[in-house]
Amino acid sequence: GAVVSQHPSWVICKSGTSVKIECRSLDFQATTMFWYRQFPKQSLMLMATSNEGSKATYEQGVEKDKFLINHASLTLSTLTVTSAHPEDSSFYICSARRGRQTGELFFGEGSRLTVL
Amino acid sequence: GNSVTQMEGPVTLSEEAFLTINCTYTATGYPSLFWYVQYPGEGLQLLLKATKADDKGSNKGFEATYRKETTSFHLEKGSVQVSDSAVYFCALNVLGGSQGNLIFGKGTKLSVKP
Numbered sequence: 001g002a003v004v005s006q007h008p009s010w011v012i013c014k015s016g017t018s019v020k021i022e023c024r025s026l027d028f029q030a031t032t033m034f035w036y037r038q039f040p041k042q043s044l045m046l047m048a049t050s051n052e053g054s055k056a057t058y059e060q061g062v063e064k065d066k067f068l069i070n071h072a073s074l075t076l077s078t079l080t081v082t083s084a085h086p087e088d089s090s091f092y093i094c095s096a097r098r099g100r101q102t103g104e105l106f107f108g109e110g111s112r113l114t115v116l
Numbered sequence: 117g118n119s120v121t122q123m124e125g126p127v128t129l130s131e132e133a134f135l136t137i138n139c140t141y142t143a144t145g146y147p148s149l150f151w152y153v154q155y156p157g158e159g160l161q162l163l164l165k166a167t168k169a170d171d172k173g174s175n176k177g178f179e180a181t182y183r184k185e186t187t188s189f190h191l192e193k194g195s196v197q198v199s200d201s202a203v204y205f206c207a208l209n210v211l212g213g214s215q216g217n218l219i220f221g222k223g224t225k226l227s228v229k230p
Contacts, residue, residue, distance in 0.1 A: 004159065034217060043120070043205070043220040044160075093159070105218065107152075107159035 002028050004096045006108035013084055014116055020080045021111045023094030029074035030096035034105070035067075038091040050077040084115040118143045122206045122221035129196055129228050137191040137224045139180075139206035147208040149173075149182050149189040150218065154203045163191075163204070196228045 003026040013019050023033055031052045036044040048069050049057040056069035066088075068080040077096075081088050091112050095105040122139040129135060141147065148167045152160040164173030169184035178193045189206060206221040 006159075041222065043222040044218075046217050046219075049217065095160075104162060107161070109157065109159045 002026075002096075002098055002104075002106045004094065004106045004108045006092075006094055006111050008111060009109060010112040010114075012114045012116065015085055016083055018080055018082045019084055019113060020078055021092055021094075021113075023077045023079070023096065023108050025075045025096040025098075025106070028096075028098045028106075030077075030098065031074060032097045033071060033077040034095045034097075035069060035077070035079050036093045036095070038093060038110070044093060047079075081113065084113070086115045089113055089115045118147070118208060118210055118219050120206050120208055120219055120221040122204075122224055124222070125203075125225040127224060127226045129226070131198055131228055131230050132195045133228075135191070135193040135196045135200075135226070137204055137206075137226070139189045139191065139221060141187050141189065141206075141208050143187075143208055143210055145210045147210045149180070150207040150209065151178070151180055151189070151191050152205040152207060152220075154205065154223070156202070160205065196226070198228045198230050201226055201228045 005024045007022045033050040035047045038044045046059050047062045050069045050071040052071045058064045071077040091110050093110045095107045120141050150165045151163040153163045154160045164175040166173040166182035172181045180189050180191045203223045203225045205223045207218045209218050
């Protein structure tokens with residue numbers, strides 16, 4: 001099947017710093033990628049939809065200035081957590097859609113962020 | 117609104133036991149239903165799906181039937197293996213919403229003992 005890779009898989013940073021997480025579709029082009037956040041024992045919560053060449057669409061309650069999303073190419077979307085705080089510690093997951101609106105989603109392995 | 121409720125885990129079974137993981141949903145419109153599986157250290161993978169009422173999705177010995185009357189999509193497998201140990205997520209997709217994005221349940225962790 002198609003492969004989506006996230007990097008880094010885990011990161012520890014100090015409070016106040018910014019962290020960038022990459023999501024790459026390795027063997028297909030993805031015009032749409034999604035970013036999720038998963039708390040322990042909770043479901044994946046959609047944060048934003050990343051569209052290649054245009055601004056991301058954020059879900060209600062997600063701070064767009066806090067979580068910067070860039071989808072500069074058909075195979076790469078990045079999530080930057082700016083001025084991270086301990087409450088931003090979480091598991092962040094991306095997915096990429098292959099094909100059109102009904103295309104299957106392929107998920108990355110996830111990135112665990114710990115903010116000290 | 118749209119939501120998915122699945123049974124809480126963890127679920128611990130012996131090898132060759134029968135598995136049922138319950139999933140019910142609420143949705144506006146006509147959702148498609150999915151089961152995703154997340155093996156340790158890996159990303160979510162689509163396990164099976166059903167796009168309309170009475171459809172049965174199946175893969176790797178797992179099955180789930182789209183029951184509109186009970187708004188359910190329970191996952192079943194007749195004989196589990198140790199390699200089935202993973203976290204299973206039920207999800208729905210309502211096209212015409214926010215680009216048809218997936219709404220997930222909380223996940224059910226399955227541990228199969230030899």
